[in-house]
Amino acid sequence: MKMGLVGFPTVGKTTLFNILTDAGAATSRFGTSARAESHVGMARVPDERLTRLATLFKPKKVTPATIEYVDVAGLRRGDADSGLALADLRNADALLHVVRAFQDPDLVHSEGEVNPARDIDTMEMSLILSDLDIAQKRQERLQLSIRKTKRSEEQKELALVERTLAALEAEKPLRGEVFTPQEQKMLRGFAFLSARPILHLINLGEDDIGHLADFREHFGLETTGNRPGTGLLPLSARIEQEIAELPAADAAEFQNDLGIPEPCRPRVIRASYELLGLISFFTVGEDECRAWSIPRGTPARRAAGAIHSDIEKGFIRAETGAAADLLEAGSLAALREKAGLRLEGKEYEVQDGDVINFRFNV
Numbered sequence: 001m002k003m004g005l006v007g008f009p010t011v012g013k014t015t016l017f018n019i020l021t022d023a024g025a026a027t028s029r030f031g032t033s034a035r036a037e038s039h040v041g042m043a044r045v046p047d048e049r050l051t052r053l054a055t056l057f058k059p060k061k062v063t064p065a066t067i068e069y070v071d072v073a074g075l076r077r078g079d080a081d082s083g084l085a086l087a088d089l090r091n092a093d094a095l096l097h098v099v100r101a102f103q104d105p106d107l108v109h110s111e112g113e114v115n116p117a118r119d120i121d122t123m124e125m126s127l128i129l130s131d132l133d134i135a136q137k138r139q140e141r142l143q144l145s146i147r148k149t150k151r152s153e154e155q156k157e158l159a160l161v162e163r164t165l166a167a168l169e170a171e172k173p174l175r176g177e178v179f180t181p182q183e184q185k186m187l188r189g190f191a192f193l194s195a196r197p198i199l200h201l202i203n204l205g206e207d208d209i210g211h212l213a214d215f216r217e218h219f220g221l222e223t224t225g226n227r228p229g230t231g232l233l234p235l236s237a238r239i240e241q242e243i244a245e246l247p248a249a250d251a252a253e254f255q256n257d258l259g260i261p262e263p264c265r266p267r268v269i270r271a272s273y274e275l276l277g278l279i280s281f282f283t284v285g286e287d288e289c290r291a292w293s294i295p296r297g298t299p300a301r302r303a304a305g306a307i308h309s310d311i312e313k314g315f316i317r318a319e320t321g322a323a324a325d326l327l328e329a330g331s332l333a334a335l336r337e338k339a340g341l342r343l344e345g346k347e348y349e350v351q352d353g354d355v356i357n358f359r360f361n362v
């Protein structure tokens with residue numbers, strides 16, 4: 001799964017991208033041009049359960065779940081090139097919007113004075129306008145083509161496109177609209193950006209770090225997080241970057257002094273995972289302990305496909321237990337003895353934290 005970082009220039013996107021992925025991309029006080037290349041990096045999803053399973057099995061290899069982050073060049077309003085940056089985002093499954101809340105008199109903000117609530121609305125509006133453009137073009141084409149041939153599929157699609165247009169013209173992001181699975185399939189090709197779930201990261205300054213707990217009231221964001229498919233999370237990229245560069249003991253002390261309960265890296269990655277609607281199941285053994293990502297609600301047989309299509313095709317049963325129970329029992333044998341392992345069929349809905357051994361025919 002892929003998350004795209006969006007945001008105005010010099011708001012801290014690349015700083016954050018580096019914290020999340022260790023990719024070491026260059027930050028800039030001047031903002032990158034819209035033609036600059038995007039950075040792509042992988043983040044390992046921190047999972048206490050996997051760490052503990054690994055101490056139990058001592059495998060040769062421990063493989064966490066991952067999320068891909070894409071840091072695209074900053075968007076400038078009215079910039080003809082911003083279409084390019086947006087195009088880069090259309091492959092992303094969800095968006096991470098970095099919002100500047102830090103003050104820095106030497107660093108001019110492209111949107112004027114620092115105002116996170118305004119930036120969030122402006123960014124949403126850019127996404128809506130870009131989708132509107134796509135929907136209008138499609139509407140015109142469909143109308144032309146229907147005049148010639150009157151194909152019923154095209155008429156169905158036109159009705160759907162017009163529904164999206166109505167929402168977009170009312171300045172409503174598409175993530176708030178309800179579409180049937182069939183409609184979602186029809187819409188997939190449009191890659192509408194306002195339909196993506198979005199996580200707004202409020203990048204606090206050194207002076208504002210005391211507002212980690214009350215940032216909503218402080219910046220007038222009381223209701224923003226209640227919008228559909230929308231998450232909100234405060235952090236200070238600059239401080240986190242400094243913490244990441246310190247030796248572990250000093251880092252913990254510095255973090256404590258500032259009143260930061262937990263580093264932002266695991267918080268952001270976990271929030272991303274949640275926003276993407278993902279859960280993890282585990283496979284365990286002496287060779288490898290591994291976390292696998294699947295969308296919440298995935299039946300066992302399809303979940304097997306995350307590992308290999310042959311296991312999905314030849315699926316017989318899923319021998320399943322909970323990681324917490326396995327950790328408590330101390331071994332698979334002990335868990336089996338306590339009747340903590342069940343045989344589940346293909347329709348079983350895999351739960352977050354399941355440890356699964358798939359039985360299959362090849």
Ligand SMILES: Nc1nc2c(ncn2[C@@H]2O[C@H](COP(=O)(O)OP(=O)(O)O)[C@@H](O)[C@H]2O)c(=O)[nH]1
Binds near residue numbers: 014236238239
């Ligand atoms: N004062 C301050 N500066 C920051 C903070 N976060 C990022 N910056 C600075 O803003 C500039 C742009 O950061 P960068 O991550 O390249 O932003 P991007 O253009 O959004 O990718 C760099 O000089 C950063 O050091 C912050 O929390 N406080």
Ligand SMILES: [Mg+2]
Binds near residue numbers: 013015027073
């Ligand atoms: Mg950048």
